[in-house]
Amino acid sequence: MDKTTRSLSLPEAPREFGFWLDGVWEAGRDFFDRSSPGHGTPVTRIPKCTVDDLNAAVSAARRAFEDRSWAGLPGAERAGVLLRTAEILRRRRDEIAYWEVLENGKPIAQARGEIDHAIACFEVGAGAARMLHGDSFNSLGDNLFGMVLREPVGVVGLITPWNFPFLILCERVPFILASGCTMVVKPSEVTSATTLLLGEILAEAGLPKGVYNVVTGSGRTIGQALTEHPDVDMLSFTGSTGVGRSVVHAAADSNFKKLGLELGGKNPIMVFADADLEDAADAAAFGISFNTGQCCVSSSRLIVDRRVALEFEKLLAAKMNKIVVGDPLHETTQVGAITTDAQNQTILSYIEKGKGEGARVVTGGSALDLGRGSYIAPTLFTGVKREMSIARDEIFGPVLSSFQFETVEEAIQLANDTVYGLAASVWSKNIDTALTVSRRVRAGRFWVNCIMAGGPEMPLGGFKQSGWGREAGIYGVEEYTQVKSVHVEIGKRNHWIK
Ligand code: NAP
Numbered sequence: 260m261d262k263t264t265r266s267l268s269l270p271e272a273p274r275e276f277g278f279w280l281d282g283v284w285e286a287g288r289d290f291f292d293r294s295s296p297g298h299g300t301p302v303t304r305i306p307k308c309t310v311d312d313l314n315a316a317v318s319a320a321r322r323a324f325e326d327r328s329w330a331g332l333p334g335a336e337r338a339g340v341l342l343r344t345a346e347i348l349r350r351r352r353d354e355i356a357y358w359e360v361l362e363n364g365k366p367i368a369q370a371r372g373e374i375d376h377a378i379a380c381f382e383v384g385a386g387a388a389r390m391l392h393g394d395s396f397n398s399l400g401d402n403l404f405g406m407v408l409r410e411p412v413g414v415v416g417l418i419t420p421w422n423f424p425f426l427i428l429c430e431r432v433p434f435i436l437a438s439g440c441t442m443v444v445k446p447s448e449v450t451s452a453t454t455l456l457l458g459e460i461l462a463e464a465g466l467p468k469g470v471y472n473v474v475t476g477s478g479r480t481i482g483q484a485l486t487e488h489p490d491v492d493m494l495s496f497t498g499s500t501g502v503g504r505s506v507v508h509a510a511a512d513s514n515f516k517k518l519g520l521e522l523g524g525k526n527p528i529m530v531f532a533d534a535d536l537e538d539a540a541d542a543a544a545f546g547i548s549f550n551t552g553q554c555c556v557s558s559s560r561l562i563v564d565r566r567v568a569l570e571f572e573k574l575l576a577a578k579m580n581k582i583v584v585g586d587p588l589h590e591t592t593q594v595g596a597i598t599t600d601a602q603n604q605t606i607l608s609y610i611e612k613g614k615g616e617g618a619r620v621v622t623g624g625s626a627l628d629l630g631r632g633s634y635i636a637p638t639l640f641t642g643v644k645r646e647m648s649i650a651r652d653e654i655f656g657p658v659l660s661s662f663q664f665e666t667v668e669e670a671i672q673l674a675n676d677t678v679y680g681l682a683a684s685v686w687s688k689n690i691d692t693a694l695t696v697s698r699r700v701r702a703g704r705f706w707v708n709c710i711m712a713g714g715p716e717m718p719l720g721g722f723k724q725s726g727w728g729r730e731a732g733i734y735g736v737e738e739y740t741q742v743k744s745v746h747v748e749i750g751k752r753n754h755w756i757k
Contacts, residue, residue, distance in 0.1 A: 384433025
């Protein structure tokens with residue numbers, strides 16, 4: 260069969276999972292049945308854990324932290340486990356990608372690429388485990404020496420969303436492990452399979468029991484209980500800004516746990532007249548359509564130089580028209596299904612709002628009927644005004660709003676006109692313009708003449724209401740540490756009582 264016609268088949272029956280507790284599978288008692296968003300067919304059965312299960316997982320993580328079976332190892336041994344994990348992931352790449360597609364609806368080729376990125380995360384995490392170190396102060400005078408130690412925070416709660424279930428997990432887990440922390444993970448109820456599979460992979464790689472635990476269930480029950488748990492030292496939350504706000508309240512009302520927050524975005528892609536317009540149009544089509552626009556760093560606001568706006572929008576619309584939207588299990592599909600029914604409704608309602616508010620649909624603008632599953636055509640709106648909901652709200656779908664500017668200042672002002680500050684992309688061949696814009700636009704990740712590029716060496720995180728802290732790379736590992744200063748007296752004490 261050639262690549263254009265090849266397609267994987269659906270499982271004959273839904274796969275039933277247990278949850279991962281203290282290094283072994285625990286059988287579920289009650290289940291959530293998940294159907295494939297691309298096909299409408301039941302594919303997995305995921306345990307609905309109870310708060311007792313969560314408490315058992317936190318206790319296991321606490322025991323594994325306090326017995327030093329992980330935090331007490333040399334960084335080189337922790338690195339060994341992370342490198343073995345990378346090797347096992349390489350071997351099980353296609354299988355993990357398959358379950359990711361079935362629960363999420365993303366194209367299979369894209370899912371395999373995400374597993375490759377996850378492997379890189381474990382490799383970078385291994386390097387970080389060996390390199391993590393503190394600091395020293397040799398400047399405190401002849402009778403005092405100062406050391407700054409980095410210690411693991413302790414038990415980490417990790418809550419992840421459904422858009423990149425395995426990738427987002429792996430942009431955190433290796434770095435949490437590198438720091439010496441233990442953890443309890445709560446994936447989104449609709450995409451839990453691959454987070455569970457990572458449990459048995461880490462165990463095979465030699466991770467001590469209790470270091471990685473997974474409890475499954477809904478955000479309102481298990482997620483909320485994890486954020487409120489008094490024995491969790493830090494919570495890393497990735498999801499919407501709205502739930503992020505409730506996480507902050509829960510932390511304040513429980514034990515003031517340390518927080519890492521990776522939240523929403525309304526990210527600009529800024530195109531100047533001197534850019535390579537072909538390249539920029541390809542990037543803009545990719546930036547809004549990749550992962551069906553269900554991507555925290557989707558470039559959902561096009562900010563284009565008025566002098567080339569019409570030409571650029573035409574070029575872009577032609578490219579968006581050519582995107583292959585289809586069955587996620589088909590090898591050549593570029594854009595798959597919308598992950599949940601609720602998200603599908605949200606995106607379609609924003610498209611209707613955009614039309615109602617007077618913006619013009621240049622391409623897309625409706626659902627696509629592929630016989631089964633939920634699909635939406637990549638959509639470009641022009642004539643968008645700043646106050647419209649499609650200009651301000653994170654839609655989390657393949658809907659791009661176009662704005663025009665005349666000066667660099669106006670472009671920067673438009674880019675910053677949002678409560679979010681997650682990512683931005685600038686297209687210009689003028690180094691002064693590119694650097695000025697990169698410095699002045701308030702976003703945690705910036706791409707110059709590229710988009711969504713990078714590797715796990717680079718930190719990720721947001722400004723403004725896009726979050727707190729940074730994940731990945733050495734910055735990510737440091738986020739999961741506490742800094743302790745140790746003062747050492749040298750020689751005889753200068754006595755207070757004479
Ligand atoms: P969400 O509704 O906020 O859910 C995120 C996670 O939180 C899920 O595991 C969810 O569980 C759980 N949750 C829901 N209510 C909770 C509560 N009251 N307490 C604790 N946990 C709770 O977000 P989503 O719809 O899954 O994801 C989309 C959002 O995530 C977008 O805003 C996107 O921009 C953001 N995001 C940000 C980044 C980043 O790096 N900045 C990356 C990806 C996504 P259930 O799903 O089981 O209910």
